[in-house]
Amino acid sequence: MxxxxxxxxxxxxxxAPPHASSRGAAQQTPATSTTALRQRLAELRGPAVPPLPxxxxxxxxLAANPGCRRRALxxxxxxxxxxxxxxxxxxxxxxQSQFAFMRGNAFEAKVKADGAGVLMQLxxxxxxxxxxxxxxxxxxxxxxxxxxxxxxxxxxxxxxxEATAAGAWTLLDHPMLALEVAGSPAYLEPDAVVVHxxxxxxxxxxxxxxxxxxxxxxxxxGAAARQSAVYVLALERVAAMVGTAAESxxxxxxxxxxxxxxxxxxxxPKDFSNLPTACVxxxxxxxxxxxxxxxxxxxxxxxxDSLPEGTTFDLERPAQExxxxxxxxxxxxxxxxxxxCELAFHCRRKARAAGAVEALGRSVRxxxxxxxxxxxxxxxxxxxxxxxxxxxxxxxxxAAALRSEALAIAGKAAACR
Numbered sequence: 573m574x575x576x577x578x579x580x581x582x583x584x585x586x587x588a589p590p591h592a593s594s595r596g597a598a599q600q601t602p603a604t605s606t607t608a609l610r611q612r613l614a615e616l617r618g619p620a621v622p623p624l625p626x627x628x629x630x631x632x633x634l635a636a637n638p639g640c641r642r643r644a645l646x647x648x649x650x651x652x653x654x655x656x657x658x659x660x661x662x663x664x665x666x667x668q669s670q671f672a673f674m675r676g677n678a679f680e681a682k683v684k685a686d687g688a689g690v691l692m693q694l695x696x697x698x699x700x701x702x703x704x705x706x707x708x709x710x711x712x713x714x715x716x717x718x719x720x721x722x723x724x725x726x727x728x729x730x731x732x733x734e735a736t737a738a739g740a741w742t743l744l745d746h747p748m749l750a751l752e753v754a755g756s757p758a759y760l761e762p763d764a765v766v767v768h769x770x771x772x773x774x775x776x777x778x779x780x781x782x783x784x785x786x787x788x789x790x791x792x793x794g795a796a797a798r799q800s801a802v803y804v805l806a807l808e809r810v811a812a813m814v815g816t817a818a819e820s821x822x823x824x825x826x827x828x829x830x831x832x833x834x835x836x837x838x839x840x841p842k843d844f845s846n847l848p849t850a851c852v853x854x855x856x857x858x859x860x861x862x863x864x865x866x867x868x869x870x871x872x873x874x875x876x877d878s879l880p881e882g883t884t885f886d887l888e889r890p891a892q893e894x895x896x897x898x899x900x901x902x903x904x905x906x907x908x909x910x911x912x913c914e915l916a917f918h919c920r921r922k923a924r925a926a927g928a929v930e931a932l933g934r935s936v937r938x939x940x941x942x943x944x945x946x947x948x949x950x951x952x953x954x955x956x957x958x959x960x961x962x963x964x965x966x967x968x969x970x971a972a973a974l975r976s977e978a979l980a981i982a983g984k985a986a987a988c989r
Contacts, residue, residue, distance in 0.1 A: 608873075609872070609873050612873060612876050613648065613649040613650065613872070613876070615884060616645075616649040616651070616876060616879075616883070616884055616885055617649050617650055617651045617652075617884075617885055617886065618884060618885070618886030618887065618888065619886075621652075621886065621887070622650075623649070623650025624650045624651065624652045624653075625650070625758060625759070626647055626650075626753055626758045627758070627760065628760045628761075628762070628799045628802045628803060629799060630647055631751075631753070631758070631760075631802045631862065631865075631866070632795065632798035632799040632801070632802055632858075632862070633798075633912040633913060634647060634862070634865045634866075635798050635801065635802075635858060635861045635862040635865050636794075636795070636798055636908070636912055637904055637906065637908070637909065637912070637913075638861060638864065638865045638868070639904040640902075640903055640904040640905075640909075641875055641901055641902045641903070641904075642898065642901040642902060642903040642904075642915070642919070643903070643913060643915070644865070644868060644872065644875060645872060645875045645876065645901050646885065646901075646915075648753075648872035648875075649872070649876075649885070651885045652887075653913070653914035653915050654914045655887055656885060656887065656894065656898070656914075656915065657914050657915050657917065657918055659887050659891055659894055660891060660894060660895055660898065660915075660918050661891065661918075662915070662917040662918035662921060663917070664913075664914045664915070664916060664917055672780065675780050676778075676779070676780040679778065679780045679841060679846065679848070680763060680778045682846065682848065683778055683839055683848045684745060684764070687708075687709050687711060687713065688711060688713070688743050688745070688764075689708055689709070689711075690848055691743070691764070691776065691839065691848070692706045692711050692741065692743065692766070693705075693706075694837070694839060694848065694849070694850040695766055695774065695776065695837050695850070697850075698837065698850055698851070698852050699768075699774060699833075699835065699837060699852060700768070702770060703741075703768055703769045703770055704769065706741040710740075710741065711741045711742065711743050712735060712738070712740055712741065712742040712743070713742075713743055713745065714731040714734070714735065714742065714744060716728055716731060716744060716745070716746070716747055716748070721748055721750075721759040722750075722757075724747075724748035724759075725748045725749060725750040725757075725759060727748075728744065728747040728748050728749065728810070729810050729813060729814065731744055731747070732744065732747075732765070732767065732773065732810055732811075732814060733814045735767040736767055736771050736773075736814070736830055739769050739770075739771070740769055741766070741767070741768065741769060742766070742767040743764055743765075743766050743767075744764060744765045744766075744767070745764055746761050746762070746763065746764070747761070747762065747764075747765050748760070748761055749761070749762065749803060749806035749807060749809075749810060750806065750809070751802070751805060751806040751809060751866075752809075753866060760802060760803060760806050762775055762776070762777065762800075762803040763776055763777055763778045764776040764778070765803075765807065766837075770831075771830055771831055772831045772832075772833050773807055773811065773830065773831070773832050773833060774833045774835070774836065774837060775800050775803045775804055775807065775833070775836040775837070776836065776837045776839065777796050777799065777800045777803075777836055777837070777838050777839070778839045778840075779792070779796055779838065779839070779840050780840070780841065781840060781841075782840060782841045782842070782843060782844060783840040783841065783842060783843075783849050783851065784843050784844075785843070786849070786851065788838075788840055788851075791911075793838065793853065795911075795912075796838055796853070797836070797838075797853050797855045797858045798855075798858045798861075798862065800836040800838075800853065800855050800858075801855040801858035801859040801861075801862045802862055803836075804832060804833075804834065804836070804855055804859050805859060805862060805863060805866070807832045808832045811830040811832050814830060834854060834855060834856045834859065835852050835853065835854050835855070836852070836853050836855055837850050837851075837852060837853075838850060838851050838852075838853050875901070879897075879900055879901065880900055883897045883900055884897060885897055885898070898915070898918070899922065903915075903919045903922075904930070905919040905920060905922075905923045905928070905930050905931065906930055906933060906934045906937075907920075907931070907932075907933050908934070926945070927945040927946040927947050928944065928945060928946075929943065929944060929945065929946060929949065932946075939964070940964060941962070941964040942962075942964075943958070943964060949968065952964075952965045952968050952969070953968040953969055953971065953972040954972065955969060
């Protein structure tokens with residue numbers, strides 16, 4: 573992923589139509605708008621700071637917390653959140669351990685060994701209905717080698733087109749997909765993409781967490797589904813390009829109708845062994861959420877314009893200024909952020925200092941309705957505040973009464989011993 577968000581050469585502005593000046597204001601063209609956005613994002617992260625490119629994990633984390641304006645702005649501007657968290661005095665331990673990384677690579681190599689025979693068999697058993705099974709050693713494995721991410725993305729698109737036209741089982745090992753995010757391409761690398769003989773494209777995600785009794789940890793499966801949904805969106809973009817190229821080229825080989833599957837194959841170790849097993853995960857919901865979040869990133873200029881004048885996340889600024897800049901953007905903290913965002917410790921510290929109920933979890937926040945701070949909750953439970961007709965207040969006072977009664981009974985029992 574060598575390209576970056578908010579970077580790259582600025583397009584040449586288009587000339588405004590002659591009648592624009594007669595109205596006293598020049599019309600803004602898409603080219604000038606994109607250039608202005610890139611300049612604004614460069615100002616936010618620091619003029620001399622290169623943008624940090626997004627990957628599938630970061631885009632999936634955006635989809636997991638779509639209400640967080642802070643993360644949307646920082647990721648859209650290409651700010652290095654790990655370095656920013658350290659500068660704020662709240663360094664994060666977020667990331668994959670070296671041991672887990674090596675274990676994942678070893679398991680993936682095992683799944684793809686011997687021409688990916690095991691992987692193709694798993695895929696056919698779960699998603700191969702309507703097609704002949706892949707013959708041993710008969711799966712096509714195109715070479716995707718090319719110079720740079722742009723070249724690899726172009727080679728991947730060509731390989732997908734050729735595989736679809738061939739009508740044979742084809743596995744693309746670590747293809748490169750491009751997805752436009754905030755006006756710039758982000759390059760994504762799924763574990764594999766399989767092209768079915770009938771023209772379907774299926775994303776394959778290989779994870780090292782176990783699947784015990786055909787069931788895996790729901791949180792980990794959810795994270796894998798959100799990450800796979802990003803790949804599905806990128807594949808849909810490639811499919812549209814393949815269809816357009818086929819229509820415009822009379823000499824091109826005929827291409828079957830492309831169907832980017834909304835179900836992905838998740839491959840994990842079986843039980844406590846290192847043997848691979850798989851399940852099918854429907855990512856339609858995650859795909860929709862991710863698409864909406866990416867559309868929100870295209871309007872990142874609105875978030876930037878709402879900031880106080882002179883706001884910047886340049887790491888050369890003093891910690892006090894950086895803290896003020898970060899806190900000027902609304903966050904939507906939840907304990908789940910600790911596993912997905914580099915700024916989670918900073919946001920948690922602020923949420924606790926403010927007594928925000930979000931620090932207790934999204935489910936608790938949803939149950940408390942209009943009570944937004946822990947102080948308000950305690951006051952309502954004690955009868956010092958709150959609408960007595962509010963069901964949430966009624967439930968809190970009932971719970972407080974039951975707790976007092978239970979403590980009183982326990983105190984009497986202890987005194988009798």
